[in-house]
Amino acid sequence: MILAVAGGKGGIGKTLVATSLALANAPLQFLDCDVEEPNGHFFLRPRIRKASGVSITVPRFRKWKGEVCPEAAEICRYGALAVVGEEMLVFPELCVACGGCFLLCPAGTLEPVDYPVGVVKESVGRSGIEFIAGELKVGSQRTTEVIRAAKDRLERGRDTVVDCPPGSGRPVLEAIRGSDFCLLVTEPTPFGLHDLRGNKKLLDILQIPGGVVINRSGTGYDGIHRWCREENLPVLAEIPFDRELASAAARGRTLPDVSPDWNRKLKDLWERIKKR
Amino acid sequence: MKVVVSSTGPELSSATDPRFGRCSYFVVVETESMEAKSYSNESRTAMGGAGIQAGQFVASLGVQAVITGNVGPNAARVLSAAGVKVYTGAAGTVQEAVKNFSAGQLNQTATATVSAHAGMGGGR
Known part of the structure; x- marks a missing residue:
């Protein structure tokens, strides 16, 4: 199963959810597609084995x-x-x-030449996770090319977690494409709902089934739950708004690192999604 | 001498536009006679590469100098390749800018005076 983790904005908890799911269900492949600001390595701490350049073909005048x-x-x-x-x-x-x-x-007249736009790093992270990450060259705008190059490194037929870029634009589409299921991470605020709507539209276009993870839950806003009921979109997990969790995540710790309870919950979640 | 001024409007009395690639109008002025002809800047709303397109357009007008507020790196490269001199620091109306230019009060530059995308606004 290829499971993508997407979300409307930066800092919503995509990478925390993606790395936590990966660790709870290791060993598998983890793909960091957030090539403009990859940060999965903070949580999975891989040792880089191989780095390959990504380039596009541009013209040169002769x-x-x-x-x-x-x-x-x-x-x-x-x-x-x-x-x-x-x-x-x-x-x-x-x-x-x-x-x-x-x-x-x-x-x-014009000669095709390679122009570097990024790099794909391959490595092994904690718990034997095969870690692949795309990294866009600073100043480059060729985000989707780097995402595609990173996805090309995936071994087919293996369980994979894809950490997506934020938003619901072109790079996210490229990252989610080809996944069997997509988890949409959001937060219980009107902003979270706004971004969730955009993400849901994208899943509908790509015809990929999805479910919602509410991060920082327990703030009293129930708009997400109400909307998900209307849309028939399942809320599959909720991560409480908790100071200890936030501080653990800020130190590069995942949910299974915080408690074995989470390890069990995320194993269950993976199996539930797989059985759909 | 035939020069072009980046402007907010089509007249000699219009205020100059500090941006080159994304200005509203290009006013071509003959410095001796102060005869003017203006062109709307088609690349003003370009997604990207506005300076490059504006640079090509201005070069095609056969002017010897560009008078503007600032110029970015891509526009500077095009204008330099085309042999068009660039004078920055223009302020006031188009007419005043041309007068200041004729009086030798503007700075000639061969390189960019601002970074790429400076004319796009919005803090980019």
Whole structure:
């Protein structure tokens, strides 16, 4: 089973839930897809064995090969190509590697070259967890390419926990795609509900079954429960709003580290989801 | 000399726009006659690469200098490749900026005076 853990915003508890589930059900594969700010390693403390670069193919102008090609600069919606006099300037940080310019230019004018956008780290973490993490290069915007490269490293047919980026945009879609089930982590506030709605829409589009984990529960707001009932979306777990838990998480400890009770609960949760 | 000023409006009396790639108008001015012609900046609302597109457009106008408030790294690269000189620190109206330029009171720069995305606002 591939289980994705997503959530509306940063700091909602996605990584705490994902790493806790992974530890309680180890050994399995853990994939950190939050490539803009990966933090699964704080909880699973892996020893990095291998790091592979991720690059995209961008154009490079070869002046001696041909004339400038204004059509290519015009078709580039991202403004990554400019024609100035006899020169074509390339701005690789804006390029999305669509390849349109190569199709339009006479052969040889533009040369395909690799442009690094990130790295995928592979390692073994606590309890023998196979830990794979994508890391976007600082300044790069090619988030989905790094997520895809990280997912390519997964061994098929094995139990996997995917820690997703926050929000319900394109990177989250890329991270969740192909999962068997998705846990949506939220908090009992109107903000939490707002973001949960967005996440639920994404699951509906991808046709992936989901359930909700309420973090910091017990604050008195029951909007999440009410909405989940209306939507027929199961609330599968609640993590209480507890100072001790918060301080443990801040020190890189997971729920099973805090109590064996959680270990049992999260094993149960995994089995319940698997049996669906 | 033919120069272009980044502007908030199409007139000589319009206030200059401190941003280059995302200004509202480009006002082309002939410095001797103060004859002006303005163009709306199509790349103003571009998702990204506004400075690059604006730089190409301005270069295609055949101007010798750009007068603006600030210029970012990508626009600076395009303008430099095109051989268009960049003068920053423009303030007041388009007319005043051109007068200050003619009086040699603006700074010429070959590099960016602000970071990428500075003209996008919103703290980016």
